[in-house]
Amino acid sequence: MAASLAERFESPKAKVALGCVVAALVLSVLWFGWLGKEGPSLSTAPPSGSTKAVVSGVVTDFQGKPVPNLNLVIKWAQPDFADKKPYTATTDASGKFRVPDMVNGQFSIGPADRAWVGGSMITADAEKEVEVTLKVRRR
Numbered sequence: 001m002a003a004s005l006a007e008r009f010e011s012p013k014a015k016v017a018l019g020c021v022v023a024a025l026v027l028s029v030l031w032f033g034w035l036g037k038e039g040p041s042l043s044t045a046p047p048s049g050s051t052k053a054v055v056s057g058v059v060t061d062f063q064g065k066p067v068p069n070l071n072l073v074i075k076w077a078q079p080d081f082a083d084k085k086p087y088t089a090t091t092d093a094s095g096k097f098r099v100p101d102m103v104n105g106q107f108s109i110g111p112a113d114r115a116w117v118g119g120s121m122i123t124a125d126a127e128k129e130v131e132v133t134l135k136v137r138r139r
Contacts, residue, residue: 053124055109056098057132059091066095067136070111074099077106077121088112111136 055074059067074087087107089097102124109132110119118136 052100053102053104053126054098054100054129055102055107055122055124055132056129057096057134059095059097059134059136062135062137066093067091067116068093068095070095070116070136071113072097072109072134073112074102074107074109074122077108081105109134115139 059070059072061067068091070091072089072091074089076082076084076086087099087102089099091097104124104126106121106123108119109122111117115138116136117139118134120132120134122130122132124130
């Protein structure tokens with residue numbers, strides 16, 4: 001004979017499953033802010049508007065000597081933006097570079113010339129200028 005609905009919820013498996021559902025609901029409420037609070041932003045899209053970030057820094061070799069006239073490429077780190085045109089910069093005689101007018105986001109920065117090795121991850125932020133010290137070496 002088929003078990004009644006009440007009997008089905010009395011089994012240990014049903015109690016565990018019900019506990020998992022309740023836990024998932026509680027976590028959803030906390031994560032997405034269903035209690036009237038704003039949850040965390042899940043957007044990885046670059047913000048629109050005129051606010052721009054600035055990234056600057058210096059490129060040195062592993063002995064600490066500046067690397068002049070090195071072309072740098074700054075690519076989007078998020079896979080969703082891999083097809084976007086990267087930013088570029090060239091170091092001056094003292095190894096310094098500056099990239100104005102960047103959009104907020106996460107980027108990888110490194111030498112454009114494959115004869116050089118080195119790189120770093122950076123987060124461009126319109127609230128403050130990001131300064132990077134990049135160490136590179138020849139292959």
